[in-house]
């Protein structure tokens with residue numbers, strides 16, 4: 001039984017497992033923990049802990065390996081849905097002791113072969129014993145090469161001691177993230193290798209915890225030692241631990257409970273019997289960890305339900321999409337329909353247009369002057385509608401030209417004008433705005449040609465062409481837009497890009513609803529474009545060098561790429577954008593953009609990251625190039641736009 005569906009959150013259930021001792025009676029382990037204890041799965045030791053291959057040989061013992069029962073004791077679906085295999089915790093593949101090392105390697109291989117035979121979904125690997133884990137990683141890496149679909153979860157204690165005196169490049173050996181990082185680097189970021197965090201009673205700083213949300217963390221093990229006791233004698237967590245649990249749930253990290261009950265069950269059991277007025281319950285004791293599970297369930301239930309839009313977007317989380325090319329391609333009806341649902345965007349445009357109309361025509365002349373407004377890139381008409389509503393709201397007279405180069409959207413525009421009775425006010429022009437020979441000049445030019453990175457759908461090039469029919473003192477809405485980036489840990493995105501096994505995918509920017517990422521520094525602005533552009537030099541190429549300072553208390557972190565955003569000033573103080581610190585609430589037209597790095601770069605606490613971004617233009621295309629220069633150099637990505645470009 002999952003921890004339950006919260007009201008309004010039917011799409012996402014959360015599960016809670018329990019770590020169990022070795023038992024060769026697996027049906028009983030499942031009955032006790034799942035049926036009686038209400039856990040969803042067990043993390044069960046697969047092999048008798050006393051087993052050592054060298055002892056078996058010496059004693060000439062049986063060749064039957066001492067696993068926890070045969071495969072037949074549970075059904076295949078019970079094994080795969082309810083059991084995570086736990087690899088013997090004594091193994092130490094980096095021990096100085098050759099016999100122990102060899103025993104460990106043999107046992108690891110035997111246990112993982114058995115787990116594959118049982119079709120388990122995942123196996124929990126014990127934490128590396130010391131700071132050096134090369135031989136352990138080598139052996140796991142060998143196994144990963146031939147593994148079908150099973151996941152390997154490396155157990156890592158959640159430890160980072162604060163050390164204010166850490167200097168750049170010093171080995172901060174008190175940070176367990178370093179062990180994980182070494183291990184996964186040795187295993188080349190294998191996508192079937194992930195982390196399980198062992199949560200301890202004291203927690204690292206919030207900054208340092210945040211790093212883990214960009215890593216592939218599958219579960220968090222809470223030992224009963226982490227729990228405090230509330231005034232009624234029941235287990236509860238410290239405030240910081242309490243805050244961590246919803247963070248785990250939000251990032252699809254399952255909770256596993258472990259250890260012996262350290263809370264007196266006498267009272268809890270008598271409460272249990274008193275609350276269950278059922279004769280059959282007499283003599284039935286609660287599962288010793290049930291109060292802990294109920295507490296975790298309580299923390300889950302009290303989380304705020306996801307807003308409707310977030311629920312709708314669950315399927316898009318961390319899913320890479322190619323950015324639209326609305327200039328080169330013609331958008332489909334479905335895409336326009338999605339845009340048109342974003343009422344927030346049109347409300348912002350309407351506010352901007354209203355202000356511009358009021359500034360353009362004083363109240364006393366409102367019935368005498370007709371403002372010429374051109375919507376360039378009108379799509380199926382929502383900005384035409386917003387313009388007409390702004391005119392009505394402000395009492396200004398309007399003449400509208402709706403310019404659109406997509407012939408299919410022009411069909412919709414014609415039927416809309418007829419349907420709404422706009423024939424006298426709105427003229428439809430089926431043309432590319434860059435080549436239209438306008439019969440008169442506009443007072444206001446309204447467009448929405450913005451991509452997730454602002455200029456990436458070639459708004460600058462289109463508006464440079466269109467501004468020839470804007471009056472000298474005319475207004476462009478938007479009046480400017482700026483792109484932003486910051487470095488992120490995003491191991492899922494990195495692995496998804498890597499799965500294509502080519503350079504081209506690493507040199508492509510993706511639109512993605514970022515979720516399981518860690519933001520390593522605040523965003524900084526990259527390129528700004530202002531309209532109308534009255535300068536004589538219409539060069540839209542840009543170059544920017546940025547330096548990000550990594551906080552000293554975070555610990556080291558991995559950069560897998562850069563998250564990109566935009567903010568646009570529509571008119572005066574009316575803006576619209578997705579840069580996290582100023583983003584327009586309840587607007588969903590744009591997900592962020594992601595620029596990957598071919599090789600992730602490790603950042604030390606207190607160090608700085610120097611990155612270079614270029615916007616390059618040729619007569620036929622526009623593209624970005626990017627590269628890191630410090631702390632180490634990456635190749636320049638997307639040289640000459642060889643992998644990713646936007647067509648003019």
Ligand SMILES: C[S@@+](CC[C@H](N)C(=O)[O-])C[C@H]1O[C@@H](n2cnc3c(N)ncnc32)[C@H](O)[C@@H]1O
Nearest residue numbers: 326327339377378379383404405406432433462
């Ligand atoms: C992002 S959509 C916005 C559509 C509409 N304004 C809205 O808000 O739903 C951009 C529109 O501009 C059109 N467009 C892009 N470049 C254009 C150009 N050079 N000339 C005319 N239309 C263009 C596209 O076909 C598309 O319909």
